[in-house]
């Protein structure tokens with residue numbers, strides 16, 4: 001759909017310039033995050049982001065099957081993103097689609113740079129992501145929740161990865177596109193960032209944005225990423241406090257670990273940001 005069609009046929013803004021759900025152009029949809037949602041997984045987390053409802057389960061590091069896929073000097077990270085047949089308006093065909101394969105791959109690529117896979121030669125780390133309800137931006141919300149599930153599994157990480165999409169619809173740059181804005185808009189740019197390290201680990205573009213618009217989008221998205229990132233840290237910290245209480249430990253975490261090594265006290269949480277909270 002071109003720009004004129006999207007503006008003429010679908011009303012995306014009210015008379016005050018607010019989006020259909022009442023948001024400003026740079027505002028996130030409401031989101032909720034929890035850890036340890038599944039008892040059998042080594043780590044798990046659940047996110048509601050807008051109407052996206054997504055569960056992530058992590059198993060491993062564990063023995064890799066089939067063995068011939070083992071990598072001699074590091075672990076193999078496997079990410080499986082699947083949408084339930086009931087997750088979208090029209091029943092989704094149950095067989096994994098090309099889209100699901102592609103999204104599994106980009107989420108893996110978004111997470112991989114933050115993991116110390118070399119600590120687990122020949123092992124597998126499996127991340128299963130199940131979309132219960134999809135509402136636009138599901139790959140970004142999946143990256144956010146998978147990162148928390150990995151930290152919840154105690155997998156050493158350089159930092160958390162946080163995803164959110166930016167794009168253009170009705171001629172305006174918008175943060176965190178809804179399903180409708182994604183479908184009728186001119187551009188959708190899913191982004192994931194290792195916020196604590198200031199590094200992008202995912203940047204895709206569907207549609208067109210000028211160079212200036214892309215630069216502006218990256219500026220607009222920082223506040224939204226920071227907000228989700230703080231929530232990721234918060235729920236992980238709460239989870240660890242609860243475990244410490246359950247095992248009767250009362251010590252405060254030390255903040256000595258500032259190098260490139262794994263975050264030992266709170267896996268996944270960047271030490272520099274942990275201190276400011």
Ligand code: ADP
Nearest residue numbers: 088089090092134135136137138139140179182
């Ligand atoms: P993302 O969810 O990361 O934005 P897409 O841009 O491919 O990925 O999809 C946008 C939205 O389109 C999804 O979040 C979902 O709401 C919807 N969608 C995706 N696949 C299907 C499908 N097979 N049937 C109906 N809706 C779908």
